[in-house]
Each structure stands twice: as structure tokens, then as C-alpha cells.
Amino acid sequence: MRRARDLRPFRESPRLAEARGADRTELWTETAGTLPPVYGERWLERRGRTYRAFEPGRSKLSAGIVRGWSGDLPVPGDRWLYLGAASGTTASHVADLVGREGRVYAVERSLRPFARLAALAERWPGLLPILGDARDPRRYLTLVPQVDGVYADVAQPDQIEIVLANAALYLSAPERPVLIALKTPSMGRDLSAAGHARLAEARLAPVVDLEPSVKLEPFHRGHFLVGGRARGELFREVPGPAVSPPRARSRGRRRR
Template identity: 50%
Template sequence: MTPFERSRGSWTFPFPGLSLARSPPDDRPTFWTRALGETPEVYGERLREQDDATWRAIDPTRSKLGAALCKGLRELPVPPRGRVLYLGGATGTTASHVADLVGRRGGVYVVEKSPRPFQRLLDVARRWPNLFPILGDAREPRTYLSWVPPVDALYLDISQPEQAEIATDHARLFLRSGGGLVLALKVPSLRKGGGRGPLSPAEEASRSLSRSFDLGPSVSLEPFHRGHFVITGHYRGTGREA
């Protein structure tokens, strides 16, 4: 086996910029995205040169998307060349991989409310031509309504109890009908906001989301991120069309 074997195995991801390799010495599967940024390193991730491109390893301990892929996420409802609204961008670790995935003809609109990580997100945006940072609060989506066009997918990772409601509000305002959802849920943060009924907080979030989205199976991110899992789905509502 070569150190960088290209194989999508049973994965059905259509991304030309996503590759699965098994890395020596332990042969663990690693996902890589083809870097769009000119200076490609964002968070100390491993880099490789192949096919006249630089590839960036998605570190599953740093990125919940990377963890979900390693844990068997089989459908990523983000189309190549698509537009993504990403809530909770922090310093751009995962958002930069998503920007690699959608490619130059796609775009990732990244909302982050905290000014400190936003400074580092700005630095990533200077290097990634398709990453557009927005300093904003996901609880007030109308404040950035005029800056974000209709999108093909929503990505949420804001660790807030009301994430399911925030996803639904954003779908109504930004997501096209049938558009994708990727949502990282943190069970401890959900507990702060509820979970006192017969359903677990995660079940409550799923139930709330399932009113507007057709959901796929959720993927536990253990042992990479304790108490987290990723839910994906497709929007059933009317949505916002281009």
C-alpha cells in the first residue's frame, strides 16, 4: 500500500477535493481535502503534496466533520460547487475544509460571534478565495440576511441549547428547498436548555429538527469528541430560492 492511497471505498461523496488515505504506521483512515488556500496550513494539520496539489488532513480530534467521516458518516449533504452557510466558524478549522470541498466555484459564508476567533478566521479568509467571514450572532439571522445569498447547505456547530430552532430559522431564511443540513450536537450544552421530559435532550433536538428536515442517522463522535454527535438531513420546507 502506498502511503497515500486514493480510495473512496464504499463512500459516496462526489467531491473531487476529498480523498481517503490509510496512513502508516497504524494504517488508520484519514480524510484529506485538496487545499484551496495559497498558504494552506490553518491549525497545524498534516499536509501532503500529490497530483500537483497540497492536501490537508482533517484532524478528527479538532474537527467534528473529520470525526464524523471517520465514524462512518456516509452522506455529506453539501454539494460540490455549492454555497454553504456555516454557523460557529471559530478560527476556521472545519470551515476551511468545507471551503476546500465546495471548491473555487462554491462559497462558504461563515458566521462567528466572538471577536477573538474571528480575527483568525479573517486570516483564513484572506487565503481562501471562497470563504466569507461574518462577525454576527446566529440568534439574529436577519442582521446578515442581505449579505448571504440563498444557500445549498447549512452547517451548525455553535454548542448552544437552541441549535435546532436556530437551524430551522436559518433554513427558512437562507436554505433552498431540499438543501442539506449538517449539525454538530453537544449533549451537555443541550441539557442546560431542557431535557427534563421523557425524551433525552438529543432526542428532543432530533424531534424538533424532524418537523422541517428529513434526517439521516446520527453519528456519535466518540472517542474524538465526548458527548457529541452529528446529524445530517435535507430541508422539506419551501426555502429561499436563487
């Protein structure tokens, strides 16, 4: 582990830091877990806190932030539903951002990555692995409470519908964030990457107040970070699992 002198808080997220270099910005999350590294990322200490490099080449969320995502991010104490957690590369950083008081409900349907995710969760408090299919969100109703945000990286042709069905069922109230790592190569060859991104935005726009989408190149070819804040229409118009509107929370979500 090395020492660094140049870490600064990133935006309003107290557990996310940046180190600006001449030609690139590095992101670091204050870890909620313990060594060894999750995917070979660097660890460092500064003023009694331990940080892990949040590598944009490994994580689409990190790439989105580095490329200028202006929307909400997980903050300490939040509960997030994470769809398509794989073995936990990005989910571990989301768990870092929400800290020990927060929770990340990490859904993964494939056994092999899930086994690694489950092992990781043993040393990452707040990371709760769920073996499940995000196309069938009612199946984990007993495991997932109402959440403050939804992040999805399922790389499926119907990824937008998967996310909306989950958001309608689990988001605690309108104005909560919905973030999607959009993989356009999974969406067919009939449109360009930008065309697929526009189509996804058009589908989302009636139910999500969209932030400007961010192209994740050169880190992830054909990927975008898209999303924004859920509108009330999401809970009324998205067909599928929600039987009753989610209860509203008293606190309004602050603009970040």
C-alpha cells in the same frame, strides 16, 4: 510536505480523499488555500494536487464522516452557510470541499476567533467571514445569498432553533442538506447525551428528512452529527425570520 501514494477519492466528493490504514481511516481535503497550515495539520502533494489532513480530533465534521455519516456533504461549486465558524478550523475544510467556485458564508459572533477567521479568509478564496449573531439571521441578509447547505456548530442550548431559523431563511429549496454538530453538554443536565440527541431528532423530524445520527466519540465527547435534507415543511412551519418562501431552484439536488 510529504508525498503519499495511497489516497483514494471518498464517496462522491471529488475534493475529499481517504487513506485507509490498518487501524484507522485518514481524511484529506484538497486545499483551496495556501500555506501555512491552519491548525498544525499535515499537508501533502499527490499528482499535482495539494491535500490537507482533515483531523477528526479537531473537527466534528471530520469525526462525523470517519464515524460513518451517510448524508450529503459539500461538493464543488456549492454555497454553504456555516454557523459558529470560530477561527476557521472546520470552515477552511468546508471551503476546500466547495473549491474555488464555491462559497462558505462563515458566521461567528465572538471577536477574537473572528479576527483569526478574517485573517484566514485572506488566503482562502471562497471563505467569507461574517461577524454576526446566528440568533438574528436577518442581520446578514445583505451578505448571504440563498445557499445549498447549512452547517452549524454553535454549541448553544437552543442550537436546533438557531439552525432551523437560518435554514428556513437561507436554504434555496427543500431537499438541501442541514448538518448540525450537536453538543449535548450545552443542552442541560436533565437528560443523558443520547436523550438530548433523541430530543433534537424529534424536533428536527417534522422539517428534516433525517439521516442516521452519528456519535462522535471517541473524538468529541457528548457530541453527535445530526441532520439530513430539509423538507418543504421547514419553510412553512419554522417560526421566525422568513417572510416569504425561498425561491425554488430548477435543479434537483442529487442523492449522494
